[in-house]
Amino acid sequence: MRFLFFVTVISVLLLLVGYTTWRGVQFLAIFGNYKYIFAALAGVLFLTLLLNFLMGESLPLSLAQLLSFLGYSYFIFIVYLFFAFLLVDIVLLTNKMMHFIPHVPLFKAVAFGVITTGIVIAMGIGNYRFNHPKIAQLKIEANKPKQQKSVKIVAVSDLHLGFSNGKKYAQKYVKLINEQEPDLVLIVGDMVDRTVKSLLQQSMQEDLKMIQSKDGVYAVLGNHEYFGEGVEQVRQFFEISAIHLLKDENVLIREDFYVIGRDDRINHNRASLADLMGTLDRAKPVILLDHQPFNLEEATNCQIDLQLSGHTHNGQFFPINWVIKKMYEKGYGYLKKNNTHIYVTSGLGIWGPQYRIGTQSELVVIEFGY
CATH class of the missing domain: 3.60.21.10 (Metallo-dependent phosphatases)
Structure with a gap:
């Protein structure tokens, strides 16, 4: 039962990280090398999430708390990013039939900026609401x-x-x-x-x-x-x-x-x-x-x-x-x-x-x- 739970969690994480990283890189295509910075950052944060999940409680306390905060923060970020990217992909799919977006690469880049900024702001407010009961x-x-x-x-x-x-x-x-x-x-x-x-x-x-x-x-x-x-x-x-x-x-x-x-x-x-x-x-x-x-x-x-x-x-x-x-x-x-x-x-x-x-x-x- 525990093994099945572990496999399920890892599979979900890989889906979230894989899809958001793949689409993020594509959305940032017009910015050249910045897309690779995004991919590298996603990889590092995924490792912190995985390390926290697998062995957080066996690590030194200060390191465990840092990994926990970074890992869980990344998890929340990619969950919201996943669903936001899905909505954008629906819009892009509709555009292939109706052709209402004049410059698709620019639309993708702007969508990426608006979405990530919105998520970061929501997380900032959310952290405040947790810390100020x-x-x-x-x-x-x-x-x-x-x-x-x-x-x-x-x-x-x-x-x-x-x-x-x-x-x-x-x-x-x-x-x-x-x-x-x-x-x-x-x-x-x-x-x-x-x-x-x-x-x-x-x-x-x-x-x-x-x-x-x-x-x-x-x-x-x-x-x-x-x-x-x-x-x-x-x-x-x-x-x-x-x-x-x-x-x-x-x-x-x-x-x-x-x-x-x-x-x-x-x-x-x-x-x-x-x-x-x-x-x-x-x-x-x-x-x-x-x-x-x-x-x-x-x-x-x-x-x-x-x-x-x-x-x-x-x-x-x-x-x-x-x-x-x-x-x-x-x-x-x-x-x-x-x-x-x-x-x-x-x-x-x-x-x-x-x-x-x-x-x-x-x-x-x-x-x-x-």
Whole structure:
């Protein structure tokens, strides 16, 4: 299975690189030797992408991070370039029948310039949107007997900390969380990108310990925590980071309300939500953390007051955000189903390329009244 995945990925990369390089060289034909510079640059960047893909985590950290940024940036660039060149080729094919382009070589060169400039600008904006998260503000009232109280919650998801999103991002995220002066911090999965090895190498536990919260820091597992050494190693890392992991568990906060943390649905043996609700005082509000926003009716049926999810990144890149809207009942943002409030965050971090094209990184601040 892993070999098949590897072959598929390499085949797709070769198709993208081969087509964009071939057409790029042809589009630059009127500029003479510049086409060879483009081809050489494409070859070097492809090698960085391949090296990062094959052995990134075994390289020295600074080199791995550089290769990761360059390689993933090139990947995003050629994906957009691939589809843009396809559109140009459709225009050129139509021109062979209708002859509406007077100077084809010049048209190709201008198209190349406009397309590459547009992609670079979009990537620049996308990197800014990743590095400058917005603060999403919510005010939620639980549908339970009123105690005339409230709690300020900071919810984050999909930090994807690792050798790519390294220590500086952990420090940045902790600072951003603390600036909100939260009562309670909830991490809704995929805090670890894959392996805790890189986090330990960078002593990120020391940074995560600095999160300031009156009522504690609680987290659930996402699918990416299952891709590394194992859940037990992740649990140990959370423990030394002063983060309480809820794996099909609940905790009573202030003796006032519950937080339930579900294991990720990648574990087919996870407990049902009904079982997790079994012994709880139904008069108290319940906040559910469930990384992947599937089967939202479960929360409604169990009279959950607030469900927080992540996972989707809101697509991370245009037009995948449009696909996400079709895949999920709620792929991003706020939804109310009966008396259950649901918020699916786009996530604070990213997976892979450090860009948010058509989307936005975010931290969620919730004033939860009960």
